[in-house]
Amino acid sequence: QKEVEQNSGPLSVPEGAIASLNCTYSDRGSQSFFWYRQYSGKSPELIMFIYSNGDKEDGRFTAQLNKASQYVSLLIRDSQPSDSATYLCAVTRSGATNKLIFGTGTLLAVQP
């Protein structure tokens, strides 16, 4: 079982719709959860982080965390073509030294 799992996609949504990206993780001790956006040929860029169960909103982005179900999601409201990218879920692995473990990412394609 992979430590962080994401559907590779592509997830195709029409412009203006809500894009829902999902991620599950295996380490119950994980405390911190992140979403990075990576445009083709570019480096990953942090867009959201969440530490507590529930929702966290920042502009058009909402991160949702359910530790009991070991599930993290990212909602993008009013999706724009410029949101088309690969979204990487990342989770800290608990231990003596925390490590950030990435999923393989979900490719989002927003159709104009």
Next chain:
Amino acid sequence: DTAVSQTPKYLVTQMGNDKSIKCEQNLGHDTMYWYKQDSKKFLKIMFSYNNKELIINETVPNRFSPKSPDKAHLNLHINSLELGDSAVYFCASSHNNQGEKLFFGSGTQLSVL
């Protein structure tokens, strides 16, 4: 003012050669990392240094040797390059050693022929 800069951006070389990638950050962060991203976009940590001290050394062949002369610099030297080393290598930094909130460099596309 690039926060995390790495050079070169592209590296094309023959099997068996030795090459280095350099990384510098001007964010004042204490911790720097090397990540490898394969063709399937899987981003995997290789090494982490905190204030010049190696704190994470994943299962990486010992042909890969990181060096941190100071906390703003982290270089990666690779000996005897193999075809399987072809990937994008990202340098990153973070404020502390909790592995969180990484700032990535622009990446080095390594192609071993």
